[in-house]
Amino acid sequence: MELSNQPIDKPLARIAHWVDVQNLIDRGALSPAEMRLIAAVQQGSWAEIGQSCPNEKLADLSIRAPLISYFATGGCSEMQTPGTGVQIQGAWISGTLDLNFAQAVGSLALVNCYVEERPRMLQLSVASLMLKGSVLANGINAQSAEIPGDVVFEKATIHQELCLAGAHLGGQLICTRAQMLNGEGVALNAQGAEIDGDLFLRGANVEGAVRLSGARVGGQLSCKEARLRNAGGDALDMQRIVVSEGFYWQQVESVLGRVDLTSAHCADLADDAASWALCDELCLVGLTYDVLHGSADVSERLSWLRKGAVWDREFHPQPYEQLAKIMRESGHRSEATSILFDKENARRKSIRKRWIAEKRPFRWLAQLIWDLMLRSTIGFGHRPQRSFYVLVVLVAIAWLFAHFAWVKGDFAPNVAVVLLSDEWRGLAHGPDAVPNPAMIWGDAQHAGKDYETFNAVAYAVDVVVPLISLGQDAAWAPSTNRGPWGWHLWWLRWVLTACGWIITAIGAAAVTGVIRKD
Template sequence: MAGNDLSDPFEWAEKRLERELWPREREFIVSGGWARSNDLNWADLRSPEVATDENRFDARLIRWLLTKDLPGVTCRHEGVELWGLWIGNKLDLEEVDCGRSLKANACVFEAPPLLQDAHLKHLFLQGSILPGLNAHRLTCAGNVFLRKGLESNGLVDLAGARIAGTLDCIGSTLSVTEGRALNCDAAVIGAAVFLSDGFTATGEVNFVGAKITGQLSCDGGSFSALQGRALNCDSAVIGANVFLRNGFTATGEVNFVRTEVTGNLRCRSAKIEGVFDAEGAKIGGGFFWEEISGAVEALDLTETSVSRLTDDTASWACVETAKLSGFRYDSIQSDMTVQDRLALLARKGERTLTSPTTKPSTRRDFDPQPYSQLAKVYESMGHRIDAAKVRFARDERLMWAAFARAMAQSKPDTFGKGTAILSLIWGRIYRDTFGFGHAPFKALRTALLILIATWWLSDQTYQRGEFAPASPVVLTSAEWLDASQQGCKAQQVEGCTMPLQLWEQSTAYRDYETFSPALYALDLFLPLDTLGQEDAWAPSKDRGAFGLTLYWARWAVQLSGWLLLATAAAVFTGVLGKKD
């Protein structure tokens, strides 16, 4: 605080200003760093619209006071505090280490303040208007408040700043004609960052490599990129939550590539026009993607890891391309059904395969990892049926992708393509029969169809007499030999009775194994040979079309039975269709 005689500091200041001191400048010297406009309305703080002798103030006085150049004047302990002034000349505090606060609220700066490498206690520029701010490598022991109607028409540069407290830009407006509006590259902020509740930026907001101990709140903020990125948090480290909610809007890319977030990344009730890139991000809490509107060109979650995924179908519908390769999460909290999930995965982005041909390739590879991840989470949450559906869809896509790759080879490879066709045929059989091992009870349907078909064919063959007893004793008996002589010799002709139908009238037939088409079909299908029908009866391949068909078909029925039972055993024991 100055003494009673201020003639020396007044004279010293007027000599350097080359004019008489304005009223607010005299007030500033008298108080040791405090001045306000007489027109200031405390109930409605507004910066002055025009400069007058009553609100004019030269910024050089601030430096002279803080560097103790003003003779006989000591800066007040609270620091410099200005209200509603029109500040001319450049406020130059470069490399000034004063440990005092700088408060210039509801003021107008004619030139961008220079605070590069300065050391301050607090920096408050609430409601002020300035053409930019250079606070590169600023060290602040407390808070930086650029809020409550602050307007900057140039770059606000806090790159490399060390702020022990909060960076508060609530309700401020930052705009540039090109490049960045707010630059916090590699800044270290000891508390939270607020770019919310009416915060508006026209130009990139940059937090690349920044370290924020608290939360990053952009709730209700508006971010518009002139080109490229609207919000850039590439490789930032955030110690709490990230909030992009409640009217958050972004026109341009939102970048959280390789960002580490200790808490949640919440995107809710937000509008995004552009790319949302969180490739390689590590989110300790949940990733929330809810009530999103706008046109999201791409949502990139490649190699992103989160603890919990909370989302909805409508929000994913806003995403043109979903990049999900390597996306990992431990649980899901959502109303989305497994069908919704599969529809999303069906349109996820895939890597384009390069082709050795001269024509550009339009083929896209298939990445199964997002399906496996979803199935794993469903399994851990107890939704085993949903997990099986996801694995089924994945394996079907894998089957077709492998076939497409083999058939698209530019060099002639007859063997390879032939193998691919056989693999596809087997794959489709395996799919329809066992659901790629994830729906093994489909085999019951296949087995039932085979049994019904064999039952019908056996019954029709027997009804036409195109069966014969298979026992050598019967075939050499007098009754059968007599029936064979009197009956049809080969194919059925008019007026001819089949030997079987004649033999049925003999006494020997009554004591023979009764034919049952159902048991015969089951005896053929099951590789047990315990029902006796296959040993007792055989179709006659030379006595009619049905007998000939069944004669050869029984081998296929037996083979299918062996394959189905063997494959079923492999599936149920986990050799095939293992749960990944």
């Protein structure tokens, strides 16, 4: 029987029995590659049709899909497929590989094969599926498939959609260095899939959406060195995914499109700032993780949070709270405080934007004043020590004015008996009046030698800090009639006292928890 090496174009009908195959053999209707497949199945070995993926449909390389389907599902009693399954290398597979709802025997391996049409594997049950190095010209549909072993698309090129939605994989899903090309459509659909092992997208080149929403990954999920592009859509959709081990977002080469991690969870998050910086649109709302393997640098983390905490123009505080919790648990308490401070600042800014959008300028102004006060005095409750620093500044201002008012002679005793005494009136108003009677009053040679000695610092503390009384403001008061320093200090002390009360009250409220940090 002479077999041609010309292109094989005639499709095969569905094969149900060995007699159908025998008739094809008797009529010489099978290609050399198909004959080698039959021999390999009989021997329980690989059908090595070629070494590399073919780029031309020749008889020496071409196998029609119905023959593969027949052997993949076990053949029949006259010709049973061995437990290893069907294993083909370097073939051109024409026609539709229809394994919908099928129970395959052993594994199905199509390595370095060119698959013309879209394989139908809806709810297929097969031990493992390997398409390493193959080209799938029209994608593959393995929705809800049951595959106890590994599914391998390593170095494969898949045009259109690779669908594993709802599938259960007992092993790994390996898409390392795969080319998944579907323009603006869905390139990889594993929504709701259960993958007991790892999911590798390392080095993958994806044009189209990667949809992993609702999936369960029992191992790790690695996007190292991946290139994800889907302009105007989701480059990576991981909503509600659960990764039992690590999610690796490191050394990513390019991202075009949204990266959506809404309500995702992973045990370990291993990332780097450069990879996140590639994401123009990022959603971290609801993302939780138990351990963070990455930089603890606050500036890098805040840049990440600011990008991912705003979704659909709404600010969400949860990403900040999650990171602060992890930072605190790992001993980075200062970093956690900085993160929570930035969260509150961003939250209040979003509230002010809402007032502007609603055209409520007075609410916006009141909110702005209150926010600036809380930020500068107690850091929104996360930095209560700021109230002390503000009080120090106020005391310094009061000390400066008090010092110069005292030196310029603009102070007088704050006791009526002293002011009406002959001794004071002689120093302040008599023919022997002096420019600075308050300074002379306390000298040992004058009647006020036992009077409260003036101290500018103590006076400033008395004016500013309401909880402390050093007796200075009760003994001395600036005069509005002796000079400009006294006049200004007389009015300024009311402002300083009011500010002191406000700052002290806010600081105490922050320390005691009356003002909540959140």
